[in-house]
Amino acid sequence: MDDVKIGEILLPGEEPEQERRRQKVEKRFWPVFKRAFRQVPFSRDLVAAYYCALDPTTPTRVRGILLAALAYFVLPFDAVPDMLVGIGFTDDIAVLTAAFAAIRGHIRGEHYQSADRALSDGAGEAG
Template structure:
């Protein structure tokens, strides 16, 4: 996956773009995570990123980057279709890794606490 494409996916966008992405992410996040949990090596970070992106206290730029990456993760049609065993989520992992690097340190402990609770409730905790 080329860096320009990842950069385009991670553009923070304005508030209306972010809200549109947030709605898609809210609808599709948990079903997609359940399909991907065994293929995504950092599920806890991914769920914490979800809570960080939905947190109104998160800075607009950070929220936009995370929403872009999460929207890409939940979209059923991307560079590598997610239904392909073992490789389907590899492009999603690349986008998410770039997003985590771009927002370094912005996911707070309370987001991880919510992630741990949610993963336990969903039966997805390791």
């Protein structure tokens, strides 16, 4: 997966596109996360990014980038099928890592606190 493709995936999009992504992410995040939990080396950051993306006080551009990355994570079809054990989430990890680098500093302590609560409640069952 090259930088140009990741850059295209992470385009924040206009508000209608962000809203579509938000709905997809809210609907599919926890089921996909539970399947990927052991394969994603930064699960806490991923859950905190989820809460940051849904936080209305997060700047629109940052929310757009996170929603784009999270939508890529939750969609069943991407560059490397998620069903391939061991490598299925590698492209998702690359996209998420690039998103985290682009929005560094916007995931706040309260997002991590929400992530910690969700993870301690069984990887999002109460999230």
